[in-house]
Amino acid sequence: MENAQRLLIVDDDEMFCHVLSRALTRRGFDVSVAHDAEQALALAASSKPALATLDLKLEHSSGLKLLPELLDVVPDCRVIVLTGYSSIATAVEAIKLGAVNYLCKPVDADDVMAAFEHQEADPNIEVADNPPSINRITWEHIQKVLQEHDGNISATARALGMHRRTLQRKLQKRPVRR
Numbered sequence: 001m002e003n004a005q006r007l008l009i010v011d012d013d014e015m016f017c018h019v020l021s022r023a024l025t026r027r028g029f030d031v032s033v034a035h036d037a038e039q040a041l042a043l044a045a046s047s048k049p050a051l052a053t054l055d056l057k058l059e060h061s062s063g064l065k066l067l068p069e070l071l072d073v074v075p076d077c078r079v080i081v082l083t084g085y086s087s088i089a090t091a092v093e094a095i096k097l098g099a100v101n102y103l104c105k106p107v108d109a110d111d112v113m114a115a116f117e118h119q120e121a122d123p124n125i126e127v128a129d130n131p132p133s134i135n136r137i138t139w140e141h142i143q144k145v146l147q148e149h150d151g152n153i154s155a156t157a158r159a160l161g162m163h164r165r166t167l168q169r170k171l172q173k174r175p176v177r178r
Helices: 014-026 037-047 063-073 088-096 109-117 134-148 153-160 164-172
Strands: 006-010 030-034 051-055 078-083 101-104
Touching: 006 014, 006 037, 006 063, 014 030, 014 109, 030 037, 037 063, 051 063, 063 078, 063 088, 078 088, 078 109, 088 101, 088 134, 101 109, 134 153, 134 164, 153 164
Parallel strands: 006 030, 006 051, 051 078, 078 101
Antiparallel strands: none
């Protein structure tokens, strides 16, 4: 990677931003950090980053909603979506909306660098022999319905036929791995 390349980190977790920013600055990047959508768009317009990491779940908005806006401001920017709440539905949407990669947190600077350097699809990627657990399928389905309702918890709960508080409790838990 070329030294002094501009990189934008968009994440509402200030400690994560600080650690990732320091690590990427040590690798020769000119790093800018934004903690919300408005700040991210302003920084993108002024610094024109070549690369960006974008958190899927920002405090007051969705990274999926910000992604096309960010690419409108900086069309050639390569964006990686990061999330602690991964699902197939959000990964597919992120790629459709223009992200070049999608990583599940926790990630470090090496993971981010590898994701930016990985430019082509890998047809030799390992395919799991066993199907996902029922808990994982449930998590994926909830995420898909939540995405269809633009993150509206009440509308999602009605669509799933469950109480809103029950859905909120399920969403507060980390997704199951398998």
